[in-house]
Amino acid sequence: MEITKKGIEFLQKLDMFGDVKRRWIVRKEAETSSKHGKLPFERNINELLDYGVINLDKPPGPTSHEVVAWIKKLLNIRKAGHGGTLVPVHLPR
């Protein structure tokens, strides 16, 4: 089915972005149903705001904490965090 193919292509795209050069081994060939879930790149803006990440170029000066606070205000969201100065925003739930 088309959606499984697209999902697996997305996983390979992630591998490339993350510089992962491992091969995939198939244990059980399967299809994923289009009835539930959604391809990550088909999420709308609100879904991205819930489950998204920004590769932010933090300006020197303000701390990561301060920048996260600005971004929360800017995006009008409750939860945001950072995983190091190059990846400040990661917004679970």
Add this chain to the structure above:
Amino acid sequence: MLSNKEYVAIMQLHKSADERKLRKVVSEFVGRIYQKPPVRSSVKRVLRIKEVYSIEILEIEYPYVLMWISCQHGTYVRKLIHDIGDVLGVGAHMRELRRVKTGPFKEDKTLVTLHQLSEALYVYRELKDDSLLRKIILPIEYAVSHLPKVAVLDGAVEALTHGADLAVPGVSMIHEGIRKGDTVAIFTLKGELVAIGQALMHSEQVIEASRGIAIKVKRVIMPRGVYPKRWRSGQRK
């Protein structure tokens, strides 16, 4: 974020030093090093072992030395430079620092400034055009793209979101070369991130075994209720 980091840093030497000696001393700081966190730090100040993967000297213009450093998370670059200065015998301090890579994120086309973000938000809110913002906010899956991965059957997803560990029969595909203890990202076959866990088996064992726990779930990302519930409940009717 427990991932490898890369930095570009400027070291300022307090007295001039011989270039050959400088290069030699710098190369001695590659590998496993002992490091005591600085006075102002966010961790306990005990001697720790950290791994420096590489230090490349990009440019020397006394008293400045421009370096590209690749190291394990938790390595203090300011301290590293101070220690290089001590061993060199002339003293040194860090003049400037820029992180250029953390986990999968580096200075590529996904890197944006606060100005770009604010502009994209303006275009989205005022002009109702989300195309700029969609390029800036990446799906959460990118944050774990550097990890080894496993993709599971639709029927295994909901149990994972309830905190169940990933059992072998739920695995559809898995990256090769995963060792016991490795941190692994668990995905659906659509490429959605479900959870992050720790491997209890090697990749080959997961392929060969017919039962058992493959991955112990440490953190669930996907909300409950996206995929249907497929496990049998304990109570019989």
